[in-house]
């Protein structure tokens with residue numbers, strides 16, 4: 001591992017969470033500890049220092065002679081902080097986002113559609129982005145606020161992901177927390193790993209769905225849900 005000094009001085013602010021303090025970045029700006037090692041609700045963090053060291057190695061692989069010195073000095077830290085932000089919910093259970101459940105006698109379909117989301121594909125660490133539709137049929141007077149449904153999508157997306165798994169995790173969070181009669185989740189997303197590299201199919205999108213309960217068992221109720229979101 002190259003010594004940080006080689007790159008014009010290690011950013012003094014890069015302290016581990018156990019050191020836990022305010023520090024200074026290369027321009028002397030004060031940076032709050034919370035932005036250095038973003039903390040999930042269970043107190044776990046990503047290791048910013050290790051990510052930074054890894055990115056420094058990636059740049060070395062590109063060839064340090066071909067890169068601007070500013071890039072060598074500051075990009076590893078910027079990228080590490082970016083990943084810390086992207087993956088800030090890495091250890092948060094999406095079901096926790098549903099929080100308070102309202103006691104309300106409503107037993108028809110509830111639909112929240114066109115929820116924008118972005119995530120990072122775990123195969124290439126490139127973004128994929130699109131919209132999510134969430135449909136459920138409550139039972140036992142358990143419903144949640146619409147913003148909580150969007151929050152489940154955000155939390156499940158804030159980690160290295162596969163679109164298929166993301167779709168299932170959103171559906172399973174609702175099942176776990178609300179025990180509804182049925183859940184349907186549909187995601188449509190564009191993957192940069194497919195449009196920028198490999199087969200380079202710009203404009204293509206991938207659709208995934210997860211069906212639980214009555215939407216799984218009953219084609220008529222599934223059709224009704226799909227007609228509401230399509």
Ligand SMILES: [Zn+2]
Nearest residue numbers: 121123124193
């Ligand atoms: Zn990918």
